[in-house]
Amino acid sequence: MSAPLRVTVWNEFRHERSNPKVAAIYPDGIHEALAAALRAAGHEVRTATLDEPEHGLGGDVLGASDVLLWWGHKAHAEVSDEVVQRVHARVLEGMGLIALHSAHFSKIFKRLMGTSCDLKWRVADERERLWVVAPGHPIAEGLPERIELVREEMYGEHFDIPPPEELVLVSWFQGGEVFRSGCCFRRGAGRIFYFRPGHETYPTYHEPLIQRVIQNAVRWAAPVDAAAPRRGRSDALERIG
Amino acid sequence: MSAPLRVTVWNEFRHERSNPKVAAIYPDGIHEALAAALRAAGHEVRTATLDEPEHGLGGDVLGASDVLLWWGHKAHAEVSDEVVQRVHARVLEGMGLIALHSAHFSKIFKRLMGTSCDLKWRVADERERLWVVAPGHPIAEGLPERIELVREEMYGEHFDIPPPEELVLVSWFQGGEVFRSGCCFRRGAGRIFYFRPGHETYPTYHEPLIQRVIQNAVRWAAPVDAAAPRRGRSDALERIG
Amino acid sequence: MSAPLRVTVWNEFRHERSNPKVAAIYPDGIHEALAAALRAAGHEVRTATLDEPEHGLGGDVLGASDVLLWWGHKAHAEVSDEVVQRVHARVLEGMGLIALHSAHFSKIFKRLMGTSCDLKWRVADERERLWVVAPGHPIAEGLPERIELVREEMYGEHFDIPPPEELVLVSWFQGGEVFRSGCCFRRGAGRIFYFRPGHETYPTYHEPLIQRVIQNAVRWAAPVDAAAPRRGRSDALERIG
């Protein structure tokens, strides 16, 4: 058993309050479903949502977070640039970031990736199979060779991200598409995992294997205890000339 | 002999007009030294500089550029966000980008990388050796196993970039540091090469082997002729349910 | 138009002589179908097959090959270790290698990969869709966003290869699997492309888009003209102590 991490789950928390179908699945919000799974894994978890002051990420919340989860969808534009800047700096400093589903279009993910992060999509109650393509990866720990989701939204290629440093999961969709669904990136001292599933109208985050991937990803993305590299003007270590 | 490419060389062009030492090395500006080497390689080359209207990148200059070279140093902040946005979109569309030396801190490079792009530096007339670590790479074509520069500025690790998809050159510096000096990235349909050498007070861009790397990089970064991927809402290709 | 390359197409050439169904599709052998497509692209192409002396790879055939294509299936064990050793050395020296379909289990591919190269498979006349996941890659030049094959053999994950340096194509199969179908590797000074489609009982290599991928891959895998790196005992370049 590894040491507990300080995890912050951020959620837009709008669909759950306006769409009864979503509220029925996530009565306390997607953030609470995610937080419960991470508390069960032994972590210290807090939540933060868009409509709180500073989106719940004020004070030293970020400084006291080892890993941040991000779920957003229809209100990306409402996230303040100042908070995005703060999250960005904290990721480069070492905080892990787990970008979930439609967070592919969040300001923070796009800023870290440097690309459009655009993709194909379709909501048609179709089957998704996530195949493990990196069986020895820590994020695949405890997984079978594939995860089946009976109904999910489709995301299809081309997904406009930088080539992932490690590709852990590839999705098959009933309607004919594939998608790189579990993607690892390093930026600065921070690690980032993009994980595809989780459309708000499906009970995806209640699935034990989906929770397992997220628990694994949090553990994988935990900061490493090391001095920040020094940069800027530097004296020579050896004699020159 | 491959087909000629449409290359645009962008230069800040300030040091050359204010510092006699730089003007002595590059009397027509760094851009003209680079352009001459690329014209010699058979390309159609134009130049653009900071103080031209729209920094010389107005109209359809970018649309008519296969590859853009970028040299900037002390006036990164003066580059307009609108032009940066236009270059960014064009790279994702397929235009190659060669970021030279202090362009590591340019707005466009930082935006494409998503990181701070910070590093160590020192101007101390010291020897640099660039070692080829990917001998079969197109950017290494025609090179010996290392390139020696008698005097250059030092850049040292940690260089805060995403892990390069391909690492072609690693520098050794006399004062004791190393640096990832030739780094390949793909973003959208575009290819990006970061190439370290080229401090304005040294005649680096007159060195034939440095010119050769840049010629190779331009060829490597040329756009691929392919349809842009379709994204957004998509119909199923197979029957669902 | 780039310079023509010297290409050797190697084929096991057993199915075509024993199975009338295969002979009907490839009357002159798979190698001749592949050779025709590469001649049409302007290359100098020769062929070599298992039952020729030294498998057709004697004398200086390899030394005079820029790129080697390899198709084998049921007789991998009959390929002599000496020839494998010769091909291996030539790839490290810079010759490109295109491993096609069941060549995933060839001695040469397994030796270059260092892994089992095992996978799932099924012959069930099912639809395959190859999606481009790297739209700016030279191997994707001229392709639409996906290639459809009405009937092919299925190959499924986990495919036990090292993580590809560049992943260009991912396949969707009607029966429910995905597969990393277009994979780039660098070994020594040589470049290797694994390309999945091509079961002998389907006319896959007559498909123009499949031919296009192979033409692109041959161009991509062409050797770079550069001095071989020196290795072994080396004198210091700088004074020590």
Added chain:
Amino acid sequence: MSAPLRVTVWNEFRHERSNPKVAAIYPDGIHEALAAALRAAGHEVRTATLDEPEHGLGGDVLGASDVLLWWGHKAHAEVSDEVVQRVHARVLEGMGLIALHSAHFSKIFKRLMGTSCDLKWRVADERERLWVVAPGHPIAEGLPERIELVREEMYGEHFDIPPPEELVLVSWFQGGEVFRSGCCFRRGAGRIFYFRPGHETYPTYHEPLIQRVIQNAVRWAAPVDAAAPRRGRSDALERIG
């Protein structure tokens, strides 16, 4: 504090018995110096050496090893192919492998890499600086930005390995060379770390920071608890046709 791992340290153990200079540095052999550092980190450590029956790797030693360290130099050819085959299979199954210094030329490392693994070298009592180029990587945990070794053997590029999936450390040498000194690879379900320092005539493995890298690497290379992927003939999951 994470769970202890079962670690096996393999050493050729010849230099220590024939060269008094080496014996003075490692009186109980390099393996015991490494084992002590790993026991101090809480692991269950056993050792194995070339001249034991089956090189100390008989019975279920490998099956009971989570991570294997390998140090060899002048007797690579004496390692039996059968043992190499057994280690290879076990790495693909998930066992971690830490290849130390001259193990770059060991049969097992070359087999896993698929390349010549050749490099430049020089024994000249020169200074080495290992710079961290991936500050957020678990293998860099607790390290300063560089490690200094006052005297070591030089290894120089080009190092003929596949491009590392993750590059953690790059060495600077006083005599003018650079080297990729800390390299991560995944093969099958196993993880491999190549770590450069450790020439037998220098007390390198007594250095606390070098021990720290090895402790970190062992932790990083630990197997992931997951079902082995099924391969071979597979039934369809969805209806075809």
